[in-house]
Amino acid sequence: MVEDSPSNVHLALVHFPVYNKAKEIVSSSVTTLDVHDIARTCRTFGLGSFYVVTPLKTQQELVGRIVSHWLTGYGAEYNPTRKEALLLTRVENSLQDVVADIHERCGEEPKTVITAAKTYPQSIDYESMRQELQKAEPTLLVFGTGWGLEKSIIQRADFVLRPIEGRSDFNHLPVRAAIAIIVDRLFGIR
C-alpha cells in the first residue's frame, strides 16, 4: 500500500433511511454491482473500508454471499483482484453501527461527510475538503441510494459537499459513478 493512502477514511453506502420517488422513507434494495464497483473504487484509492448499510437480514445475507463467493469460493481463485477489493467490504445495520464500528477500530468517532443539493452551514467545496482530509483524522464518506439520504442524516453531518453536476439539465449519474468522481476529487493524484 502506498504510504499516503487514506486508510482511515471509510465509505458507507446507505440503503435505509433513504427516500423513494414519492419522498417516502424506505429501505432500498442492495445492487450487486454497486458492491463490486464501489469496493474496487475504494481499494484503488486506498480507503480503509467500505460499509454496506441495510437493516434487512435478507439483504445483509446477499452481501455476505457476494463477498464470500469472491473471498473463499470459486471466485477467489478465478479473480484474485476482485477478492482483494471485496476484503474491504463490511455490512452494518445502520449508520450508527458504522460509526460505532469505526470508533472501536480507530479509537475515535469519525467525522461524517455527505453530499446534498442544498446549502447547509456545514457546506464545503471539494478543494477545501481535500485539504481537510489531509489531516488524516478518521472520516466517513456517506452516500445514499434511492432518491437520497433521509434529511436528519444530512443535518447531523460534519461536512456537506455539493453533488456532482454535469453540463446539462440531466443529472442522473449512477451512484457508483458519482462515488468514483467524488473519491477522485478528494484523493486522486493529478
Add this chain to the structure above:
Amino acid sequence: MVEDSPSNVHLALVHFPVYNKAKEIVSSSVTTLDVHDIARTCRTFGLGSFYVVTPLKTQQELVGRIVSHWLTGYGAEYNPTRKEALLLTRVENSLQDVVADIHERCGEEPKTVITAAKTYPQSIDYESMRQELQKAEPTLLVFGTGWGLEKSIIQRADFVLRPIEGRSDFNHLPVRAAIAIIVDRLFGIR
C-alpha cells in the same frame, strides 16, 4: 441543454481490437451495464454521442435491443430519464466507422484522445487537455475494454492521457468508473 455543453465531443467504447489477459487481440463482450452507465455519464456531462464499437452482429443486436427497450418499449414509459440518456447511443463496426460518422455529421474529422499507461510523444496532462477541449473542435474520447486498446490505435491518437491512478498498488477500476472520473476531470464544473 446548457450553453457550454461539449456537444461536439463524443465517446467510443471499443470492444475490438482489444487485448485479453494473455495479450492476444480479441473482441470483448458488450456489458449491458457499461452501456447504461456510460450513456448516463455522457448525457450528464453534455457529450454529443456515445458509440459502442463492436464488429460482432449478435453484440450489435444486443445493444440495439437495450436501446430500443428504453426508447420505445415499456422502459420508455417506466423510466424516461433512462430514455434520454440512451438517445445518445450509437453502434458502429469499427473505430474507423465512428470517425467517418462524426466526419459526416460535423463536417470535420475528430481529434482522438485515448488513455495509456506509457508515455508517448502525444502525451498530455488532464489540465492541458481540459483547456484544449475548450477550443470546441470535434473530438472523440476512445476507451478500450478487456485488457486495453490494441497498440496501433494508441500510436495513431492525437492525444494520450494517463490512466486514472489511485493511491494504492491496486489499479482495477471498472471502465465505467474510469470513464466517469475522466469525463469529470475534463468537463466537470468545480
